[in-house]
Amino acid sequence: MHLAIVGDKFIEAEKLDSAYLDYGTFFGDGVYEVLRSYDGRIFALEEHLGRFKRSLAEVDIEGIDIETVRQRVLKAFEKFKTPNAKIYFHITRGFGPRDHATEGLMPRFFLLISEMEDASEQKRNGISVLTAPDTRWKRCDIKSLNLLPNVLAKRLAHKRGCAEALFVDDKGFITEGASSAFFAVFGSKLQTSPLAANILPSITRQFVLKIYKNAGLELIEKQIKAEDAASADELFIAVSSKDIVPVVKFNEIQIVDGKVGKYTKSLMNEFAKLVKG
Ligand SMILES: Cc1ncc(COP(=O)(O)O)c(C=O)c1O
Numbered sequence: 001m002h003l004a005i006v007g008d009k010f011i012e013a014e015k016l017d018s019a020y021l022d023y024g025t026f027f028g029d030g031v032y033e034v035l036r037s038y039d040g041r042i043f044a045l046e047e048h049l050g051r052f053k054r055s056l057a058e059v060d061i062e063g064i065d066i067e068t069v070r071q072r073v074l075k076a077f078e079k080f081k082t083p084n085a086k087i088y089f090h091i092t093r094g095f096g097p098r099d100h101a102t103e104g105l106m107p108r109f110f111l112l113i114s115e116m117e118d119a120s121e122q123k124r125n126g127i128s129v130l131t132a133p134d135t136r137w138k139r140c141d142i143k144s145l146n147l148l149p150n151v152l153a154k155r156l157a158h159k160r161g162c163a164e165a166l167f168v169d170d171k172g173f174i175t176e177g178a179s180s181a182f183f184a185v186f187g188s189k190l191q192t193s194p195l196a197a198n199i200l201p202s203i204t205r206q207f208v209l210k211i212y213k214n215a216g217l218e219l220i221e222k223q224i225k226a227e228d229a230a231s232a233d234e235l236f237i238a239v240s241s242k243d244i245v246p247v248v249k250f251n252e253i254q255i256v257d258g259k260v261g262k263y264t265k266s267l268m269n270e271f272a273k274l275v276k277g
Contacts, residue, residue: 001013019095022095027146028148029093031061031142032052032089032090033090034088035240036240037082040083042077042087047206048240051143052091058142061093064091073087077113082113082116084115086115086117088112089109089111090110091110092107092145093105116241123244123245123268126259129166129177129251130156130157130160130250131165131168131174132153132166134149134198138197140175141195141197143200149178150179151178153167154178154179157178162249163245164177164179164180164245164247166178172226172227173223174224174229175193176200177239180204181200182235182238183205183236183237183238185217185235185261189219190217190218190263191221191224192221194222202239204238207243207271211274215263215266230251232255233255234263235247244271246264
């Protein structure tokens with residue numbers, strides 16, 4: 001027997017919407033993806049589905065047919081009829097009585113499609129970022145719904161007039177952004193953290209690594225010390241919803257002349273070519 005209060009209303013168990021009993025809400029017990037379309041074409045669907053499949057396996061949510069997920073994404077996109085759309089979807093372990101390890105729950109799918117927000121101003125002028133301690137768990141390679149440290153870091157960034165927070169680990173290395181991968185350019189060398197359990201295998205990062213040579217860069221996959229970042233020639237973040245966004249201020253320090261750097265511009269152009277397919 002259960003009795004619930006939602007807002008200030010008592011609700012009997014039988015009448016309670018099961019969404020309130022979702023393990024995503026109780027425990028952040030689920031995994032998700034965010035992808036987008038450019039001018040009527042979904043970008044990198046296979047890559048996102050591949051990562052989703054891996055996340056599901058890592059958190060032991062079984063019995064999901066990825067083909068069904070793919071069809072739902074495609075159908076939602078077709079129905080929504082918006083050329084530049086943002087598609088969010090997740091699967092939680094299911095719903096039921098609040099117990100950490102209930103067996104036999106039915107995983108639940110949820111999808112939300114919306115019009116892509118305009119990031120052109122950020123892409124044109126660049127953004128400011130600040131650093132925050134990386135207080136996350138040791139499996140940030142899983143795209144899990146547990147995002148409290150990311151939310152707190154991002155809120156702090158916004159309070160200080162920054163668009164993104166960059167996590168710094170106990171040894172002083174930048175791991176990644178609260179919702180983005182992080183890159184620095186030193187001379188003609190593009191530097192980013194190697195993939196490991198402490199960062200998300202970003203799909204945008206994966207594509208940046210396919211185009212950096214076209215922009216005349218060499219690649220170094222090596223962690224970046226927070227104290228070195230402000231003296232880089234260029235900085236940028238990468239995320240599916242906006243692809244490449246230049247960073248022009250790091251912890252209040254202007255990067256070079258505060259303008260978007262030539263390599264970042266070139267990478268943005270290369271990325272734009274890539275999404276046209
Ligand atoms: C923590 C974190 N790192 C990196 C990224 C970038 O990943 P992707 O390029 O797949 O969007 C995200 C995206 O939301 C993220 O939340």
